[in-house]
Structures are given as structure tokens and as C-alpha cells.
Amino acid sequence: MSWLQRHASWLWLAALVVSAVLVASLRMDWGPSGPPQGAEPADTGGVVAAEPSNLAAVARRIQLIQGRAAQLREQLATLQTEGSARRREVAALNDMLAADSFTECPSFLSEDTTVRALQKIIREAAGAADSGAPDYNRLHTAATVARERLRTRLEVLRDQLSREADDLSAQSEDLRQRLLIQSEEAERLDRQVREELRDRSPPPAVHVP
Numbered sequence: 468m469s470w471l472q473r474h475a476s477w478l479w480l481a482a483l484v485v486s487a488v489l490v491a492s493l494r495m496d497w498g499p500s501g502p503p504q505g506a507e508p509a510d511t512g513g514v515v516a517a518e519p520s521n522l523a524a525v526a527r528r529i530q531l532i533q534g535r536a537a538q539l540r541e542q543l544a545t546l547q548t549e550g551s552a553r554r555r556e557v558a559a560l561n562d563m564l565a566a567d568s569f570t571e572c573p574s575f576l577s578e579d580t581t582v583r584a585l586q587k588i589i590r591e592a593a594g595a596a597d598s599g600a601p602d603y604n605r606l607h608t609a610a611t612v613a614r615e616r617l618r619t620r621l622e623v624l625r626d627q628l629s630r631e632a633d634d635l636s637a638q639s640e641d642l643r644q645r646l647l648i649q650s651e652e653a654e655r656l657d658r659q660v661r662e663e664l665r666d667r668s669p670p671p672a673v674h675v676p
Contacts (some may be wrong), residue, residue: 522663536649543642546635553632560625569617581620588613636637
């Protein structure tokens with residue numbers, strides 16, 4: 468199970484626990500027939516116990532954290548997908564540049580009109596060489612210039628995509644840190660609820676033989 472899935476499951480479980488706590492606390496405070504009539508406040512020795520309204524506030528807080536965490540997970544998944552795509556594009560450009568293979572056209576380059584125009588010149592020169600066309604020398608010179616311009620264009624594009632990938636990675640790391648903070652806050656609230664439950668629990672019955 469991934470880190471995100473573990474936190475999503477934990478937050479969902481925490482929300483259920485708090486809901487159950489609210490019901491239990493109301494029953495313990497009020498009993499089956501509602502709040503007692505005319506009851507005197509108990510002497511707590513200066514310690515104020517958490518009321519059901521406080522537990523309801525905790526439940527709302529956990530639900531808010533759960534909603535924010537869900538949004539952060541969606542944003543993180545989008546950033547990770549875009550970042551992976553940029554890395555693949557950078558790798559493809561590196562392969563083209565290393566192999567001097569300038570007539571390939573990956574899908575992410577298909578909309579770049581400059582790349583397509585330069586590739587067309589290179590292909591025409593290659594076709595003229597195969598067919599022995601009389602204007603081969605002119606086409607060959609044009610193709611040489613086109614190859615240099617195309618190399619420069621691909622290098623610039625590669626560097627741009629690499630910067631975008633780095634930026635997406637930084638944004639993803641920021642979201643992961645924010646998710647971690649949300650998780651720690653939810654854990655703190657869960658401990659608060661558990662402590663309140665423990666304090667509210669009646670002492671165990673003593674069995675007298």
C-alpha cells in the first residue's frame with residue numbers, strides 16, 4: 468500500500484472513530500432519557516471536562532482535514548503524472564541528440580512547427596541523395612544548416628522541459644510535506660479523543676464473591 472493510500476485509509480478510519488465517540492459521549496453524559504433535570508454541577512476540582520460540543524468540534528476538524536488531504540492527494544497525483552511525462556520527453560530528446568537522429572518526431576514534438584519544418588528539409592535532402600537529384604548539393608547544404616538549427620532547437624526544448632520537471636518535483640515535495648502535516652494534526656486529534664474516552668470510561672466493576 469502506498470504512502471498516500473495509508474494516510475487516506477487512516478483519515479477515513481479516524482472520522483468513523485470520532486463519530487462513534489460523539490454518540491458514546493452523548494449517552495454517557497445524558498443517559499437514555501436525555502439530560503437530567505435540575506442536576507447540580509459536579510465539583511471537578513477546577514478541571515473542566517470536554518463537553519459533547521467539544522468533541523463535535525474535533526469531529527468537524529477531522530472532517531476538514533480529511534477534505535483538505537483528499538484535495539492535496541489529487542493535486543499531488545496530477546503533478547506526479549505531469550512530472551513523469553516531462554522526464555520521458557527529456558529522455559527522448561537526449562536520445563535523439565546523442566544519436567544525431569533528427570528526423571524522428573515523438574508525439575510531443577508533432578505540434579512544434581519549427582521542428583517539423585527543419586525535419587522536412589532534412590528528409591528532402593536525404594531523398595535527393597537516394598535518387599541522385601541534380602539539386603542535391605543545394606539540398607545537402609540546406610539540410611546541414613537545418614540539422615544545426617534543429618539540434619539547437621531540441622537542446623533548448625530539452626532544457627526547458629528539464630526545468631519544468633524539476634519545478635513539478637519541487638511542487639510535489641511541497642504537497643507531500645503538507646500532507647504529512649495534515650496527518651500529524653489528525654493523529655494529534657485522535658490522541659485527544661482517545662484520552663477523553665479513557666477519562667470518561669467508568670471504572671471497572673468489582674466482582675464480590
